[in-house]
Amino acid sequence: MNNNKCCCAERSHYFDKFDKILAMYEGKESDLIPILQDLQEAYGYLPQDVLDELCNRTGMHPTQVMGVITFYSQFRLLPTGQNLIKLCFGTACHVKGSDKIAEALKEELKIEIGETTKDNKFTLETVACLGCCGLAPVMMIGDDVYGKLVPKDVPKILEKYR
Numbered sequence: 594m595n596n597n598k599c600c601c602a603e604r605s606h607y608f609d610k611f612d613k614i615l616a617m618y619e620g621k622e623s624d625l626i627p628i629l630q631d632l633q634e635a636y637g638y639l640p641q642d643v644l645d646e647l648c649n650r651t652g653m654h655p656t657q658v659m660g661v662i663t664f665y666s667q668f669r670l671l672p673t674g675q676n677l678i679k680l681c682f683g684t685a686c687h688v689k690g691s692d693k694i695a696e697a698l699k700e701e702l703k704i705e706i707g708e709t710t711k712d713n714k715f716t717l718e719t720v721a722c723l724g725c726c727g728l729a730p731v732m733m734i735g736d737d738v739y740g741k742l743v744p745k746d747v748p749k750i751l752e753k754y755r
């Protein structure tokens with residue numbers, strides 16, 4: 594490994610995705626939420642250096658940006674584990690017992706909502722609606738959808754990803 598190698602190229606590559614996303618918007622305040630959504634999609638979360646760059650390039654104040662990030666539960670400031678679990682807490686899922694699924698997941702994974710397991714295998718999040726309310730209660734692990742869940746399904750499903 595060459596420790597004297599300049600990291601400028603790596604840095605510029607890292608920000609390629611950022612440049613492409615910012616180019617799609619005018620950088621106005623009303624663009625902030627879609628920009629943050631696109632950045633999170635591209636980076637998997639919202640890294641601090643990307644947020645710094647966003648403030649520098651748009652003139653938005655860090656307090657304003659952090660205000661939006663902390664207000665909306667969809668935004669993440671830390672990387673997720675290998676498998677992102679999105680448990681739906683929308684109305685249909687809530688009525689059908691998503692809180693019991695949440696308890697089963699927390700117990701099985703030994704984490705709270707919003708946390709990542711120590712082995713970095715799972716991150717547990719809740720979302721407002723996954724768009725398949727007929728399957729309530731629903732969760733997604735990566736791109737896989739699991740519906741009509743009951744608590745006893747949870748260990749078996751998680752086993753597939755361990």
Ligand code: FES
Pocket residue numbers: 681682683684685686687721722723724725726727729730731
């Ligand atoms: S409320 Fe859960 S999928 Fe719509």
